[in-house]
Amino acid sequence: MPHLSPYCHKECHTVTEKPDVPVRVRFAPSPTGPIHIGGIRTALFTWLFARHHGGVFILRIEDTDRKRYDPGSIELITEGLRWLGIDWDEGPEVGGEYGPYFQSERTALYRQWANWLLDRNLAYRCYCTPERLQQVREEQRAKGLTGYDRHCRNLTPAERARLEAETGGQYVIRFKMPLEGSTTVHDMLRGDITFDNTQLQDLVLLKSDGYPTYHLTNVVDDHFMQISHIMRAEEWISTAPIHKNMYDAFGWQMPKIAHLPVILNPSGKGKLSKRSAGFTDGGRKVPVLLHEFREAGYLPEAIVNFLTNIGWSFGDDREVFSVDETIARFDLSRVNLASSIFPLEKLDWLNGVYIREMDPDRLAGLLKPVFEDAGYVVDDDRLRQVIPLVQARIKTLPDVVDKGGLFFRADFTPPPLDALIQKQMDAASTRTVLQRALETLDALPDFDAETLEGALRPLVAELGLKPGQVFGTLREATTAEPVTPPLFDTMAVLGRETVLARIRQAVDVLC
RNA sequence: GCCCCCAUCGUCUAGGGGACCAGGACGUGGCCCUUUCAAGGCCAAGACGGGAGUUCGAAUCUCCCUGGGGGCACCA
Numbered sequence: 001m002p003h004l005s006p007y008c009h010k011e012c013h014t015v016t017e018k019p020d021v022p023v024r025v026r027f028a029p030s031p032t033g034p035i036h037i038g039g040i041r042t043a044l045f046t047w048l049f050a051r052h053h054g055g056v057f058i059l060r061i062e063d064t065d066r067k068r069y070d071p072g073s074i075e076l077i078t079e080g081l082r083w084l085g086i087d088w089d090e091g092p093e094v095g096g097e098y099g100p101y102f103q104s105e106r107t108a109l110y111r112q113w114a115n116w117l118l119d120r121n122l123a124y125r126c127y128c129t130p131e132r133l134q135q136v137r138e139e140q141r142a143k144g145l146t147g148y149d150r151h152c153r154n155l156t157p158a159e160r161a162r163l164e165a166e167t168g169g170q171y172v173i174r175f176k177m178p179l180e181g182s183t184t185v186h187d188m189l190r191g192d193i194t195f196d197n198t199q200l201q202d203l204v205l206l207k208s209d210g211y212p213t214y215h216l217t218n219v220v221d222d223h224f225m226q227i228s229h230i231m232r233a234e235e236w237i238s239t240a241p242i243h244k245n246m247y248d249a250f251g252w253q254m255p256k257i258a259h260l261p262v263i264l265n266p267s268g269k270g271k272l273s274k275r276s277a278g279f280t281d282g283g284r285k286v287p288v289l290l291h292e293f294r295e296a297g298y299l300p301e302a303i304v305n306f307l308t309n310i311g312w313s314f315g316d317d318r319e320v321f322s323v324d325e326t327i328a329r330f331d332l333s334r335v336n337l338a339s340s341i342f343p344l345e346k347l348d349w350l351n352g353v354y355i356r357e358m359d360p361d362r363l364a365g366l367l368k369p370v371f372e373d374a375g376y377v378v379d380d381d382r383l384r385q386v387i388p389l390v391q392a393r394i395k396t397l398p399d400v401v402d403k404g405g406l407f408f409r410a411d412f413t414p415p416p417l418d419a420l421i422q423k424q425m426d427a428a429s430t431r432t433v434l435q436r437a438l439e440t441l442d443a444l445p446d447f448d449a450e451t452l453e454g455a456l457r458p459l460v461a462e463l464g465l466k467p468g469q470v471f472g473t474l475r476e477a478t479t480a481e482p483v484t485p486p487l488f489d490t491m492a493v494l495g496r497e498t499v500l501a502r503i504r505q506a507v508d509v510l511c
Numbered sequence: 512g513c514c515c516c517c518a519u520c521g522u523c524u525a526g527g528g529g530a531c532c533a534g535g536a537c538g539u540g541g542c543c544c545u546u547u548c549a550a551g552g553c554c555a556a557g558a559c560g561g562g563a564g565u566u567c568g569a570a571u572c573u574c575c576c577u578g579g580g581g582g583c584a585c586c587a
Contacts, residue, residue, distance in 0.1 A: 030587045065586055130585070137584080144513045146583050172585050190516070199514050199583085207585040214587050238515060238582040261517080262581070268522095271580075281538095306523095309536085313524055317535040336524070337516080339580055343523050346537045356550075392550040403548085460546090471546035483548045 019256075021228045023055025027081075027088075028218070031061055032068040034289040035077050038233065038263050038272055040084070041307045045260055046231040047086045048308070048330040058225060059091030062218075063104045064211045080290040084300045085323060090225075098225040103217050110212035113220050113250070114173045114205050122249045123205060125171040126152040127163040147201035148174070173206040175215070175246060183241035188229070188258040189335055195241040203242055215239065219246045222255055230257040234339070235271075258332055261311050261339040268341050280344055287344075297370070297397030299358075302351040309350070310340045320353055352395040360387045367400050374401045376408040385493045389485035406479050407493055414505045415480040422472040425465075431510045432463060433473045438503050447496045449488040456488070477506035 027043040029035060050057035059081070063069055078092060090096025100106055117123035128136075128151055136149050153176065155163070164171075177200045184194045205216040212220075222230060237259050247254040263272040266286055270276055277286035287293045293303055304323055308314070312335050314321050355363065364383050367390075371378045390404040414420075421430050440455050441447075460470050471487050478499050484490050491499050 028587090032587075062587065068586065126585090128585095133584080141512065141583075146513065148584095174585095187516095193515070195514070201583075204585050209585075211585085213585070218587095233581090234516070235581055236587090241515095259516085259581095264580075266522090268579080310523055313535095315525080317525070319523090319536050338518060339516090340524090341522065343537065346523060349537055352550090390549095393548070457546095467546050469546090475547065481547090485548080487546055 019053060019228060023050055023053040024058065024226050024228045025050045025055060025231060026058035026060050026222070026225065026227055028060040028062050028221075029077050030065065030068075030214075031063050031070055031073040031077065032065060033070050033073050034291055035073070035080050036272075036274075037288060037290055037293065037307075040080065040290050040303075041263065041311070042231060042233055042260055043081060043086055044084070044304060044307050045312070045330075045335070047088075048327060049229065049231060049332065050089075051327045052330040055228070056089045057087070058096070058098070058227070059088035059101065060221060060225070061092060061102045061104075062214065063102055064107075064213070064217055066209065066211060076291065080294075083294065084290075084304055103212070103221065106217070106221070107211065109224070110216050110220055111206065111210070114212065114216060117175065117205070117249060118173060120249075121176070123173050123175050124153055124155075124202075125160070126174045126202075126204070127160075127167050127171045128152060129167075146199055150202055153202060170208050172204045172208050174202040175205050175242070175249070177202050177242065177245055183244055185240040185244050185254075185257065187237075187240070188256055188332060189337060190259070193237065193240070195238075197241075200242050200245070203239075215243065215246065219243055219250070219252075223247070223250070223252045227255045230255045231260060232257075234259045234262050258335075260335065261337055263310065264339050264341045266342050266344065271339070272342055277342075284344075286342065297399070298347065298351050299354050299397075302347065302354045305354075306347045306350050309346065310343065311336050320350065348395045355394060355397075356392055358391070360384070360391065363387055363391060366397055367404075370397050370400055371405075371408055374398075374405065376401075376405065377410070378408060382407060382493065389489050389493065393485065403485070406481055406484060406490075412502060412505075413480060414502070414509050415476045417509060419480070419482065420473065420476045420506060420509065422469045422476075425469055425473070427510050429463075429465070429469075430473055431507060433459070433465070433470055434477060434503050434507050434510070436463065437474055438500065438507070441496065441500060441503075444496075447492055447499075449486075449492045452488040452491055474503070478502045 025046050027046050029039055029043070047057050049055070059078070061074060061077075063074075074092065081088070088094065090098060091101045095101075103110075114123060118125070128148075132151075133148065136151070137147070140147060140149060152163075152174070178197045180197060182194050182196050183200065184192050186192050203215050204213050206212050221227075240257060240259070244254055264270065265272050265276050265278065266280060267276070267278055272288060274288045277288045279285055287296050301323070304326075305320060308321075308326050309319055314326070314329065315334055364380075364387050367387070368378050368380075368383060371383075386404050386407045390400050393403045394400050417427070421427060436459055437456060440459065441452070444451055444455055456470070456474070457467075460467050463470065475484055475487050475490075476482065478491055478494060
């Protein structure tokens with residue numbers, strides 16, 4: 001029997017088992033732009049794993065690609081993680097014993113280990129030009145082969161000297177993959193994955209600009225930072241056996257590894273990406289980058305819950321659960337290996353759930369800037385009154401402009417006649433409703449919802465109309481909207497003065 | 512093209528040989544509540560991709576096919 005992992009789906013049924021080494025895991029994003037929700041999910045699962053096992057969560061910045069480097073994205077990453085509540089124990093801003101945590105500050109280390117391999121004939125200098133490489137790639141693929149043809153792997157000293165001179169000492173360092181046999185990597189979730197070594201490439205370890213590639217930094221850093229478990233996206237599976245061979249070459253033990261499934265576009269075509277995400281059935285742009293979710297008015301707790309609902313399940317037929325509950329229960333064995341289409345409708349629902357459950361004061365704080373961004377002047381007292389009227393009616397924060405804007409609108413345009421006059425009514429009956437309401441409201445001692453209802457509801461019977469007719473008339477007259485929060489609450493918030501003035505205006509419209 | 516991974520309602524998922532004529536959630540439709548819209552309650556439609564095995568018994572284990580995804584850079 002092969003070695004069985006406690007998380008493996010295939011060979012083993014044991015679920016929660018304490019890892020036998022101290023848990024140290026890392027999220028290692030590359031600062032090449034705003035962070036993607038897929039990356040966030042990897043970060044979240046890794047963090048959950050660390051927190052569940054009482055381990056250490058490390059944030060490491062993989063900034064070795066000078067061409068794609070975008071300095072602003074580091075802050076986008078740290079701020080985004082913090083916003084979601086994903087905190088790190090070692091990394092930027094907090095430091096740690098295994099730093100530095102920016103790979104650009106560790107280049108000497110990488111160079112040292114690349115040379116270490118070179119010295120032991122486990123790696124070699126490659127002088128091939130990008131042009132040649134491009135050509136070889138095409139030729140190889142046409143032949144059904146993969147990657148580099150290993151041209152520089154066995155140069156004679158004379159050839160090497162010639163190339164050295166020709167290129168002016170420009171070379172990359174490539175790893176020497178075993179040419180025969182096969183390599184097996186044990187994925188914690190999938191079990192053993194075996195690759196024929198002929199499929200594996202002599203990957204570049206050190207670029208000609210002196211910077212290391214991901215493959216080198218990753219292995220070196222994971223080793224020296226004493227990473228116990230690697231969690232990364234599925235797209236890395238094919239490099240896992242190469243990394244395994246590197247660990248072997250260094251004589252280091254490879255951390256346990258798990259590849260997490262990717263998120264697919266709503267169209268179901270390809271993995272979720274900014275370029276191809278497209279639009280929902282409702283015509284909304286599908287958010288992809290974390291800050292897009294934030295700007296679209298999703299709450300961090302809803303996003304976290306949502307992310308744990310795809311590719312992982314709580315296990316109790318429950319869809320709504322807190323981070324603490326997730327930490328307590330988080331287990332890799334509940335990760336679903338199938339990649340999933342991004343169910344944005346479910347996020348909308350979940351966000352609505354969290355909004356409804358939210359403390360009204362906190363919601364007010366979140367909603368105020370939304371109103372202000374939409375150009376409204378927000379009075380705090382009124383906002384407090386409006387919150388209960390909109391809380392159950394919005395799914396995302398910006399929805400509130402549509403649902404509650406009427407309470408902050410400075411200008412008021414009376415409704416057109418055809419909107420004001422309700423079904424099976426005419427100008428005369430509408431005027432009667434308005435005038436009776438006016439008399440009634442004018443005489444009211446208080447103007448709270450309860451009093452209003454007590455006073456206005458009898459009008460329905462009195463005038464021989466249906467509730468919808470009477471209240472619909474008043475709704476239009478006082479708000480000029482066909483759809484609003486409940487009428488009496490709405491009137492109470494608007495206030496006696498405004499309500500009376502608007503009803504009078506409506507009467508005027510009828511004349 | 513080559514290599515690898517994956518496969519349950521439209522979507523996210525539960526399922527670990529008998530507890531499954533397959534459970535939950537979103538969405539959809541209907542009803543209730545109701546002054547509109549929500550929220551809430553109830554109900555409904557809706558899936559094991561196909562084929563061979565193994566077994567007394569398969570959504571579950573094996574193989575093949577099909578489908579989907581990922582990778583094949585001096586990017587991560």
